[in-house]
Amino acid sequence: MIVTIDGPAGAGKSTVARLLAERLGFRFLDTGAMYRVVALAALRRGLAGDDACGWVDLARRIEMRFEGRRVFLDGEDVSDAIRASHVTAHVRYAADNPQVREHLVELQQAIGRAGNMVTEGRDQGTIVFPHAECKVFLTASPAERARRRVDDLQRRGETPEFAAVLAEQRTRDERDANRPVGPLVKAPDAVEVVTDGLSLDDVVSRLAELVDTHLPGRPPCLNKAGFDTARPDTPRPDTAAS
């Protein structure tokens, strides 16, 4: 079973997806980390952002590996390095590059072939795993997301200003939504979960329940309108147009 969790920056996808995967005994894939690894490698080689061919070539040559919570670039643990602000500022050159995306999407699909996985990103339920059994669109208000990002940066020893983080987030949201390939968009069959005011545990429990309703063999849970409440866009079989 594949569970996809898409949503904007700062919605808490990585933490939630990781905990959900642990609870389900599934593997976890952080696809944002893959774009970050490519950006880090390119920055280290001094590649210019507009050197699209250089970025693709590099993305295809590097070896990235995930081991539990750690991410490796050509054997080096870069789990912390890929979260630095200068990587965040340059990651769009990887994310906006159609050929880099094509390569990473292929890697993600290959990883998914082993089954039972929670994967998070922007395009997991739409482009990468359109047939995933359970799709979630995880979001929170802009202010809540920016507050979380400030806390995160402070934990890493940086001294961010809330207004600057909020402004940068707005730019990233626009970029994510308007990217010509793999834009952030809610899949029609994804369930939207807004995390404002919810504890981490609440969110993970809600998603675990949602996954449970999508397990194979479970009868659909129909509401009065005749729709499966876990898949609101899916008409009830006996009312579907023939």
Ligand code: DC
């Ligand atoms: O979730 P994150 O901040 O670690 O993602 C890093 C960047 O990669 C961000 O700019 C969005 C982009 N991204 C993407 O385009 N597609 C994905 N599946 C995951 C992340």
